Amino acid sequence: MSTDPRDVPMVALNDGSAIPQIGFGTWQVAPEEAEAATSEAFSVGYRHVDTAAVYANEAEVGLAIAGSGLARDDLYVTTKLWNPDHGYDEAMAAFDRSMGKLGIERLDLYLIHWQCVQFGKYVDTWRALIDLRESGRVTSIGVSNFKEPALREIIDATGVVPVLNQVELHPWLPQTELRAVHAELGIATESWSPLASGQLIGDPILATIAEKHGKSTAQVMIRWHLQLGLIVLPKSVTPSRIAENIDVFDFELDESDMAAIATLESGRRTGPDPDEYLELGW
Ligand SMILES: NC(=O)c1ccc[n+]([C@@H]2O[C@H](COP(=O)([O-])OP(=O)(O)OC[C@H]3O[C@@H](n4cnc5c(N)ncnc54)[C@H](OP(=O)(O)O)[C@@H]3O)[C@@H](O)[C@H]2O)c1
Structure with a gap:
């Protein structure tokens, strides 16, 4: 089972570029399985992959890119700067290291992974990215x-608006207020842990909606992100699930489905609150 990559909508970004609305997440994909899992994702229709320096799998994601047989311009690659690399010079060096591991000449999207307010360096880091x-x-x-x-x-200091903010977002944590800020500033919203790291898979409300559409709870959640206009990054190392998570273009959630999913909001996070996040190794 595979999905035609042309079925995946492109989301326009504020710098004139565009990003495929579904990307393959690679957090907690061990280096020894990252090449195979990413290759599997490409083979079933993903054209967007999300990695990070701290995931320790950039080299293996790079091998999957090199071995895909796809033109570089047909793939969208994101990586992220890790916390100790905040600061102008540090960011420049971190970017070189990531590019060396990925083995590509041009990156599509580079993100500051965490704001790390306690370091007080994110404006300098942002200047390096600019x-x-x-x-x-x-x-x-x-x-x-x-x-x-x-x-x-960062916007006031430089006049440059980030194209997107990748944040924890799933039915428990729809980030309504932050999304309104993004809309005001022209920033796209990208959902990490879109399935609440797997913790919402067995939810009974989602199961009822899934049964109604003949789809899985994961597919219902991914449709929910898509229908809210979010860019979504499901992760799996299981081939059947990798295919399932992009096979979401033959059904649509109706208003009552969206309203039922809205009742799941609880504010519950699966990861740290960015303001409280002080560790270097979450
Ligand atoms: N910027 C950040 O700070 C940040 C933080 C966290 C995540 N992220 C990004 O967001 C991506 C996704 O987040 P995530 O990895 O936490 O979680 P997720 O995509 O919300 O959930 C992944 C979990 O759900 C399971 N799963 C996936 N598809 C399934 C399906 N169809 N049916 C049943 N179970 C399914 C996976 O199991 P198996 O793998 O065993 O199949 C895994 O345990 C990451 O990989 C990363 O790229 C970014």
Whole structure:
């Protein structure tokens, strides 16, 4: 089973580029399984992969890119700057290391992984990303796990608006207020842990909706993200699930489904609150 990559909508970004609305997530994909899992994702229709320096699998994702037989321009690749690499010079060096591991000449999207407010360096880091974009080595730049004050600060300091903010987002945590800030600023929202790291798979409300459409609870959640206009990054190392998670273009959630999913909001996070996140190794 595979999905035609042309079925996956492209989301327009504020710098004139566009990103496939579904990407393959690779957090907790061990280096020894990352090449196979990413290759599997490409073979069933994904054209967008999300990695990070801290995932320790950039080299293996790079092998999957090299072995895919796909034109570089047909793939969308994101990686992220890890926390100790905040600061202008550190960010430049971190980007070189990531590119060396990925083995590509141009990156589609580089993100600051966490705001790390306690370091007080995110404006300097953002200036490095702006210069990297100007050098042409990365097409788009954005952030992850930024809250409104840090978002406004980097924009006010540089005049450059991140293309997107990648944040924890799933039916327990729909991030309604932050999404409104993003809409005001022209920032796209990208959902990490879109299935609540698997914890919502057995939810009975989602199961009822899934049964109604003849789909799985994972597929219902992914449709929910798509219908909210979010960019979504499901992760799996299981081939059947990798295919299932992109096979979401033959049904649509109706208003009553969306309203039922809205009742799941509880504010519950599966990861840390960015303002409280002080560790280097979550
Ligand atoms: N920026 C950040 O700070 C940040 C933080 C976390 C995640 N992310 C990104 O977001 C991506 C996704 O987040 P995530 O990995 O936490 O979780 P997720 O996609 O919400 O859930 C993944 C979990 O659900 C299971 N699963 C996936 N598809 C399934 C299906 N169809 N049926 C049943 N179970 C299914 C997976 O199991 P198997 O793998 O065993 O199949 C895995 O245990 C990451 O990989 C990463 O790229 C970013």
